Amino acid sequence: MIEFHATTIVAVKRGENDICIGGDGQVTMGEKTIMKSKAKKVRKIYKNSVITGFAGSVSDAFALTEKFEKKLDEHSGNLKKAAVSLAQNWRSDKAMRNLEALMIAADKESMLLISGNGEVIEPDQNFIAIGSGGNYAYAAASALFNNTQMSAEEIVRESLRIAASICVYTNDNISVEKL
Template identity: 75%
Template sequence: MGKIEFHATTICAVRRPNGDICIGGDGQVTMGETTIMKNNAKKVKKIYGDRVLTGFAGSVADAFSLTDKFEKKLEEHSGNLKRAAVDLAQIWRSDKGARSLEALMIVMDRDDLLVISGNGEVIVPDMDVVAIGSGGNFAYSAARALYDNTELDAESIVRKSLEIASSICVYTNDHISVEKL
């Protein structure tokens, strides 16, 4: 019997030039290709004294572990998001135990929006819109269109983009949770 894959999730983040920032995710956790294990998982949260937003896609347990490690790195670096992200990426890539963790993270504060991967990459997106996970491309396309062509606030863009993704992607549902600063 092969490894059972948990497909989880779609996360979308938007930062408007006025400092309006939001991250959101759907609630679905899928086991294998056919079984929905949970409908209302929360995969976004505020950390570091409610000054940083984070969301994850991938293995839920792995993502919680990475979020905890990231928050510790934020504390070590006095809230410097980029330094904490680089340190986490280095640990993730080099530590034998952490290397097996399967997840992607979006982290953001009022100044920075980053994607952290298990390959040791810290990606600064070209735009103030990013999405990851199974339905990430669907949410990203919708968010880009809304960001470029409307005056909607960050939360409205995130919610609408995730709703659109949930109507297309079988691994994304419409139980949306958001966090904003």
């Protein structure tokens, strides 16, 4: 089976109204082949009030994003309730259990990491990163968040640039969504 490495995603919340998620554009097949350099892995959903970013299998992530948007509809846009409901289904549904992806979702109140293990995690800090270059981007976001006055978008963009300079599965074709 050919493994796809697909992404670095960073989310930052700075204050009440400065929330941003960004991702790089690279999708790599195996260890040597860049299949796509301008993939968009972040998007606004649910009446443009929630931002999501995904890492992992691209088709699985798209399927999860669609299911998550349905959960947001069911729960009238309540991010935490929708995330818990999605995680419960993801863990218990036979077909969904095989989906290989992670998702970050954020609205004006919360930022969450949602996984297929049934986890819904709200980070202690106002930033989080996932994916192949996630650890590099997280370290950069931590330094920038705690030692500068940069906006959420500036931190997201610079963290992704730093990750791209270190991680072979991350490029500098950055896409960003803000609330």
